[in-house]
Amino acid sequence: xxxxxxxxxxxxxxxxxxxxxxxxxxxxxxxxxxxxxxxxxxxxxxxxxxxxxxxxxxxxxxxxxxxxxxxxxxxxxx
Amino acid sequence: xxxxxxxxxxxxxxxxxxxxxxxxxxxxxxxxxxxxxxxxxxxxxxxxxxxxxxxxxxxxxxxxxxxxxxxxxxxxxxxxxxxxxxxxxxxxxxxxxxxxxxxxxxxxxxxxxxxxxxxxxxxxxxxxxxxxxxxxxxxxxxxxxxxxxxxxxxxxxxxxxxxxxxxxxxxxxxxxxxxxxxxxxxxxxxxxxxxxxxxxxxxxxxxxxxxxxxxxxxxxxxxxxxxxxxxxxxxxxxxxxxxxx
Numbered sequence: 629x630x631x632x633x634x635x636x637x638x639x640x641x642x643x644x645x646x647x648x649x650x651x652x653x654x655x656x657x658x659x660x661x662x663x664x665x666x667x668x669x670x671x672x673x674x675x676x677x678x679x680x681x682x683x684x685x686x687x688x689x690x691x692x693x694x695x696x697x698x699x700x701x702x703x704x705x706x
Numbered sequence: 707x708x709x710x711x712x713x714x715x716x717x718x719x720x721x722x723x724x725x726x727x728x729x730x731x732x733x734x735x736x737x738x739x740x741x742x743x744x745x746x747x748x749x750x751x752x753x754x755x756x757x758x759x760x761x762x763x764x765x766x767x768x769x770x771x772x773x774x775x776x777x778x779x780x781x782x783x784x785x786x787x788x789x790x791x792x793x794x795x796x797x798x799x800x801x802x803x804x805x806x807x808x809x810x811x812x813x814x815x816x817x818x819x820x821x822x823x824x825x826x827x828x829x830x831x832x833x834x835x836x837x838x839x840x841x842x843x844x845x846x847x848x849x850x851x852x853x854x855x856x857x858x859x860x861x862x863x864x865x866x867x868x869x870x871x872x873x874x875x876x877x878x879x880x881x882x883x884x885x886x887x888x889x890x891x892x893x894x895x896x897x898x899x900x901x902x903x904x905x906x907x908x909x910x911x912x913x914x915x916x917x918x919x920x921x922x923x924x925x926x927x928x929x930x931x932x933x934x935x936x937x938x939x940x941x942x943x944x945x946x947x948x949x950x951x
Contacts, residue, residue, distance in 0.1 A: 664878070666833070666875065666876070666878065666879070670830075670833065670834075673830065
């Protein structure tokens with residue numbers, strides 16, 4: 629597993645207070661991890677801070693699962 | 707009741723009459739108080755008088771970069787702002803048909819846009835900590851209107867709508883957003899009125915007197931307290947009955 633994936637999962641676990649084994653790449657923030665719309669905004673802001681990237685609103689709207697976040701950040705940092 | 711020990715507050719416009727009264731009461735309830743204003747000397751005098759648990763943050767709220775910097779500095783120096791009191795405000799009165807763009811823009815910029823920008827800086831950390839109190843000082847005229855103050859009334863009404871929207875967005879994070887709407891309060895702003903204007907206003911106030919800054923500040927202290935946790939999106943009117951809303 630990549631370093632980015634580990635860091636993304638750590639942020640999700642800390643922010644949403646969910647068990648680490650539930651944070652799979654296919655897990656949807658809202659449907660599987662119990663996030664509300666404010667949580668998703670906060671997660672995007674936390675990713676921006678952690679990885680020093682800017683995630684514009686239209687990109688943020690496409691980040692629905694843990695895997696989406698990992699892929700987006702990997703692409704930005706490639 | 708309303709004990710604020712350990713809480714950190716930022717009060718904008720603390721060099722003015724009502725702002726100073728708010729800073730005094732929050733400090734008296736035990737909070738550490740950050741005093742924002744434009745007049746450094748006045749802020750220093752107040753900070754020295756209050757003693758421990760005070761910091762000063764001079765900044766010009768019509769400068770957008772300065773507003774952002776104020777939020778960042780207050781959050782850092784106070785080690786987390788729990789209570790934000792957006793009190794700073796200006797007037798540039800004039801009859802509407804002769805109101806200049808500049809007078810409209812400067813009042814909206816200081817009274818409303820700076821509130822949006824400063825609150826945006828401080829809301830996210832409050833959400834993360836799952837605790838916050840945002841208190842916006844509006845005015846009775848933001849609800850009733852007042853001839854000669856189209857710009858000021860628009861800014862104060864805007865503040866109420868702003869507060870209600872934000873209150874709905876962040877209520878689940880235990881961050882409340884409320885307004886206090888003073889009526890006719892003894893201050894530098896009301897000192898500008900002539901006797902005839904004052905008499906006319908007093909005749910419309912059931913209490914037949916002006917309010918004091920301390921009476922406004924007491925409402926702020928309540929909203930800032932943990933006891934007020936279930937009150938959000940509201941406006942408390944402190945106006946001697948001049949408008950019953």
